[in-house]
Amino acid sequence: MSEITIMVVDDSPFASKQIKDIVEENGYKVIGYAKSGEEGIRLYDELHPDIVILDIIMPGIDGLETAEILMKKNPKVKIMMLSSLCDSGTLEEIKQIGLKYLVPKPWENDVLLATLELLNRQ
Amino acid sequence: MTGTEICDVFDESFGEVTQKLICVDLQKTTENKKNKMPVLQHGYWELIQTKGYINAQIICHFSEDLFQCIIDTMNGGCTPPKEEIALYLNEYVNIICGHAISKLNNMVKKPSRLSVPSFYRTSEPLHSILDNNQPEFLAYSSKAGKLQVYICCSTENDQKEDAE
Numbered sequence A: 001m002s003e004i005t006i007m008v009v010d011d012s013p014f015a016s017k018q019i020k021d022i023v024e025e026n027g028y029k030v031i032g033y034a035k036s037g038e039e040g041i042r043l044y045d046e047l048h049p050d051i052v053i054l055d056i057i058m059p060g061i062d063g064l065e066t067a068e069i070l071m072k073k074n075p076k077v078k079i080m081m082l083s084s085l086c087d088s089g090t091l092e093e094i095k096q097i098g099l100k101y102l103v104p105k106p107w108e109n110d111v112l113l114a115t116l117e118l119l120n121r122q
Numbered sequence B: 001m002t003g004t005e006i007c008d009v010f011d012e013s014f015g016e017v018t019q020k021l022i023c024v025d026l027q028k029t030t031e032n033k034k035n036k037m038p039v040l041q042h043g044y045w046e047l048i049q050t051k052g053y054i055n056a057q058i059i060c061h062f063s064e065d066l067f068q069c070i071i072d073t074m075n076g077g078c079t080p081p082k083e084e085i086a087l088y089l090n091e092y093v094n095i096i097c098g099h100a101i102s103k104l105n106n107m108v109k110k111p112s113r114l115s116v117p118s119f120y121r122t123s124e125p126l127h128s129i130l131d132n133n134q135p136e137f138l139a140y141s142s143k144a145g146k147l148q149v150y151i152c153c154s155t156e157n158d159q160k161e162d163a164e
Helices: A013-024 A037-047 A063-073 A088-096 A109-121 B003-022 B064-074 B082-108 B124-131 B156-163
Strands: A004-009 A028-034 A051-055 A078-083 A102-104 B027-029 B044-052 B054-062 B112-114 B118-120 B136-142 B145-155
Touching: A004 A013, A004 A037, A004 A109, A013 A028, A013 A109, A013 B082, A028 A037, A037 A051, A037 A063, A051 A063, A051 A109, A063 A078, A078 A109, A088 A102, A088 B082, A102 A109, B003 B054, B003 B064, B003 B082, B003 B136, B003 B145, B044 B082, B044 B124, B054 B064, B054 B082, B054 B112, B054 B124, B064 B082, B064 B145, B082 B112, B082 B118, B124 B145, B145 B156
Parallel strands: A004 A028, A004 A051, A051 A078, A078 A102
Antiparallel strands: B027 B136, B044 B054, B044 B112, B044 B118, B054 B145, B136 B145
16 A cells, blocks of 8 residues: 655644654655745645644735635645644635645644544545 | 733743743743833843733743853754844743633633744833833842733723723
């Protein structure tokens, strides 16, 4: 079975490195990083990853807007949002654009992995 | 909700999240309670803002040693490249303030959003914010160094009362 590929869109190298370490130990492959929503959209077109992990608070277009653009390009895109902002209002915004998964920063590794598993089974 | 209540939520988040992210216990101190102006010349500064029901400007001042501890620990134990150090401190502040503002949003059931944090090597650009407001003040010490936090905040209710 081929590896499940992931693209990380987060302006923080801390988050990107931590995610790479944990997911690659667990059978996923990070094939690209982007530091902004704009870069993430360009890179998605090139790489076509199975899953996109997307931070919400970023310079330029934020993660929610980036998710909406990616979903217009590919309605079947699998996106996991990641944010320090995890209140009920943010969850509601995420649901409104058609997404299901928001992992809080700082994350627990088992929560991150369980969420990826759920997303992958979609 | 008062400025002091908002400040208490930020206080909890600074303690809890710092322990989780870098395994450092921040001990709250009462230093400079009367003198709210920044007195430390050396160190590093961050500014992050909230917009919405709570409008706040949060300014953090890190001592050199705490700054080094944060960026090294978050980079797996070694100092990150020069061009990336601001991004590590930005993320530290973003995670703590996001944690606090999420709690506040759930408490008041009204939304506020966070800006992208900004990193400063000197405090000069931030003086006007501190001079034109009466910030709440939090000070911490730890084995890794010192942190001071200035929180200038108001709620939509305060702004309506001011307008009336």
